Amino acid sequence: MTHRLLILSRHADSYRHHIEAAALPDLEIMSAADPDALPEVARRCDLVFGEPSLIAKALPRMPNVRWVQATWAGVEPLLNPALRHDYLLTNARGVFGVLMTEYVFGYMLAHERRMFEKYESQKQQRWDTRPPGSLRGKTIGLLGVGTIGATLARTAKHFGMSVRGFTRASRECVDVDAYYHGSDRLSFAAGLDYVVSIVPNTAGTRRLIDRDFLAALPATAVILNPGRGSVIDHDALADALSAGRLAAAILDVFDAEPLPPEHPLWRTPNVLVTSHTAALSIPADIAPLFIDNYRRLVRGEPLKYRVDFNLEY
Amino acid sequence: MTHRLLILSRHADSYRHHIEAAALPDLEIMSAADPDALPEVARRCDLVFGEPSLIAKALPRMPNVRWVQATWAGVEPLLNPALRHDYLLTNARGVFGVLMTEYVFGYMLAHERRMFEKYESQKQQRWDTRPPGSLRGKTIGLLGVGTIGATLARTAKHFGMSVRGFTRASRECVDVDAYYHGSDRLSFAAGLDYVVSIVPNTAGTRRLIDRDFLAALPATAVILNPGRGSVIDHDALADALSAGRLAAAILDVFDAEPLPPEHPLWRTPNVLVTSHTAALSIPADIAPLFIDNYRRLVRGEPLKYRVDFNLEY
Numbered sequence: 039m040t041h042r043l044l045i046l047s048r049h050a051d052s053y054r055h056h057i058e059a060a061a062l063p064d065l066e067i068m069s070a071a072d073p074d075a076l077p078e079v080a081r082r083c084d085l086v087f088g089e090p091s092l093i094a095k096a097l098p099r100m101p102n103v104r105w106v107q108a109t110w111a112g113v114e115p116l117l118n119p120a121l122r123h124d125y126l127l128t129n130a131r132g133v134f135g136v137l138m139t140e141y142v143f144g145y146m147l148a149h150e151r152r153m154f155e156k157y158e159s160q161k162q163q164r165w166d167t168r169p170p171g172s173l174r175g176k177t178i179g180l181l182g183v184g185t186i187g188a189t190l191a192r193t194a195k196h197f198g199m200s201v202r203g204f205t206r207a208s209r210e211c212v213d214v215d216a217y218y219h220g221s222d223r224l225s226f227a228a229g230l231d232y233v234v235s236i237v238p239n240t241a242g243t244r245r246l247i248d249r250d251f252l253a254a255l256p257a258t259a260v261i262l263n264p265g266r267g268s269v270i271d272h273d274a275l276a277d278a279l280s281a282g283r284l285a286a287a288i289l290d291v292f293d294a295e296p297l298p299p300e301h302p303l304w305r306t307p308n309v310l311v312t313s314h315t316a317a318l319s320i321p322a323d324i325a326p327l328f329i330d331n332y333r334r335l336v337r338g339e340p341l342k343y344r345v346d347f348n349l350e351y
Numbered sequence: 352m353t354h355r356l357l358i359l360s361r362h363a364d365s366y367r368h369h370i371e372a373a374a375l376p377d378l379e380i381m382s383a384a385d386p387d388a389l390p391e392v393a394r395r396c397d398l399v400f401g402e403p404s405l406i407a408k409a410l411p412r413m414p415n416v417r418w419v420q421a422t423w424a425g426v427e428p429l430l431n432p433a434l435r436h437d438y439l440l441t442n443a444r445g446v447f448g449v450l451m452t453e454y455v456f457g458y459m460l461a462h463e464r465r466m467f468e469k470y471e472s473q474k475q476q477r478w479d480t481r482p483p484g485s486l487r488g489k490t491i492g493l494l495g496v497g498t499i500g501a502t503l504a505r506t507a508k509h510f511g512m513s514v515r516g517f518t519r520a521s522r523e524c525v526d527v528d529a530y531y532h533g534s535d536r537l538s539f540a541a542g543l544d545y546v547v548s549i550v551p552n553t554a555g556t557r558r559l560i561d562r563d564f565l566a567a568l569p570a571t572a573v574i575l576n577p578g579r580g581s582v583i584d585h586d587a588l589a590d591a592l593s594a595g596r597l598a599a600a601i602l603d604v605f606d607a608e609p610l611p612p613e614h615p616l617w618r619t620p621n622v623l624v625t626s627h628t629a630a631l632s633i634p635a636d637i638a639p640l641f642i643d644n645y646r647r648l649v650r651g652e653p654l655k656y657r658v659d660f661n662l663e664y
Contacts, residue, residue, distance in 0.1 A: 136487055136511070140463060140486060147456065147461075151457045156628075160617060163612040163618075165609035166626045167626050172453055173453060193509065196509050295478075299476040299477075300476075301476075310470065312469055313469065314480065315482060315483055
């Protein structure tokens with residue numbers, strides 16, 4: 039049988055280019071960047087590849103869909119209970135570890151090296167010899183240890199850090215020195231130098247970083263959140279930073295994005311806002327996930343990176 | 352025989368604490384932070400441990416010195432031809448790799464992640480989604496591949512980079528993909544994304560980064576100099592940066608330090624000044640070098656990290 043694919047993405051042309059180059063069998067391809075201006079023929083597509091936010095808008099007009107491959111790791115727009123869940127949903131995994139690691143270690147080193155303080159000193163032609171710190175011997179806590187967490191843990195070991203992992207149940211990563219679960223949340227936080235949240239947005243991860251968690255962290259701790267905004271109670275975070283009970287927060291994701299200009303987090307002391315760019319989906323990295331999964335579909339094999347609508351990831 | 356040690360350092364108390372804790376045999380210890388206020392008894396010392404800049408001032412008044420252990424890697428003040436060179440000089444090595452690596456990779460990641468641009472955007476509450484770059488697949492060129500260079504090369508490999516090494520003759524580091532020497536200087540420069548200078552200040556390294564070298568680099572290249580200021584022609588560098596023929600320079604060291612407030616490099620576009628803090632000598636790291644070498648001296652073994660006054664390192 040012939041499959042009909044709709045590529046629905048802001049980068050539709052680039053994705054189309056990569057997929058056409060793969061010369062996949064029995065595949066008709068159409069593409070669009072705007073879910074509100076789909077050609078009538080898109081109604082007949084059985085496959086969709088693209089951004090969850092766009093696909094969520096198109097889904098009600100696409101009765102034949104049986105498989106959706108998301109270009110993102112997060113699929114929240116498609117979990118909306120008002121939408122159909124009677125198709126196979128796969129997300130993007132295994133491709134964000136490198137970018138996430140560069141983000142996390144870049145900003146941790148920026149903190150240790152006092153980069154922004156020295157940058158401000160330079161504006162005043164001030165020779166600023168305040169001594170930097172080092173990652174060596176410090177402790178990093180990973181909220182979530184999937185493929186991204188494992189990549190972070192390996193780099194943490196390269197820099198001589200201790201690594202704690204907070205997971206639902208898994209204990210598979212050899213670079214994690216100590217695992218914590220469920221009710222161990224506050225002992226996980228105690229004594230950490232850095233906390234990095236990379237958990238998906240699910241009922242079980244919402245506000246994991248709340249007032250109690252923040253109170254359990256040392257005042258010298260730094261939080262990095264390149265995962266999902268829902269994990270942090272941002273009011274409690276702003277209070278802790280304003281009171282000097284936390285050293286810094288590097289925030290890529292928020293409850294509402296873009297972060298509105300009037301939001302207090304823009305000006306909260308020691309907050310750095312990185313505008314959801316920690317690990318962008320790059321077509322050259324993401325297209326191979328669709329191509330590999332399509333070949334599995336044609337061969338009748340299970341698809342990789344399947345999302346469980348009940349687990350929300 | 353009993354040895355008499357003068358610790359001459361801004362951190363004399365800390366060094367003295369570490370050395371006394373080692374309970375070295377047959378050693379009398381005195382210490383000072385000011386070479387112009389030495390006790391008369393310091394004249395009788397045969398050993399000196401401290402900062403080369405301070406020791407250079409004290410040396411003419413210390414006729415019995417037979418061994419000097421420097422707390423720094425660079426020993427230029429002691430190479431002054433007006434000073435005696437009739438003693439054994441050892442410097443600090445093998446301890447700066449970790450800090451140098453954190454400096455170099457911290458600033459390379461800051462460049463890739465556009466950290467200072469995003470920091471300025473935040474001041475205007477601007478959601479800045481300009482995409483960051485990645486170190487993966489980029490090429491780093493190391494001017495000098497000793498113990499520091501080897502540590503940098505290993506971390507470059509961790510981040511998926513290609514590594515070139517420019518050395519006098521050595522080709523020992525397995526993490527260097529391609530070696531260059533002498534007249535290969537401009538082919539070494541061609542195509543580099545990053546250049547890191549970690550060579551000592553010698554006749555052979557002065558102005559290695561000159562107009563020709565800068566012209567051979569791509570306009571997207573970034574120079575990092577945590578080594579010695581003498582390696583760069585700073586006038587040529589400022590011209591290249593002002594003309595957009597180079598992306599950025601991260602400079603820790605200069606011909607004269609502190610960099611005077613009126614110096615144009617403070618305000619040259621895309622220069623970051625880090626005020627000679629890339630790899631500070633930390634007593635807990637450096638004291639063991641003296642302790643180990645003292646035990647070798649007592650046992651009649653060759654000392655480690657000996658400086659050759661003719662080679663200047």
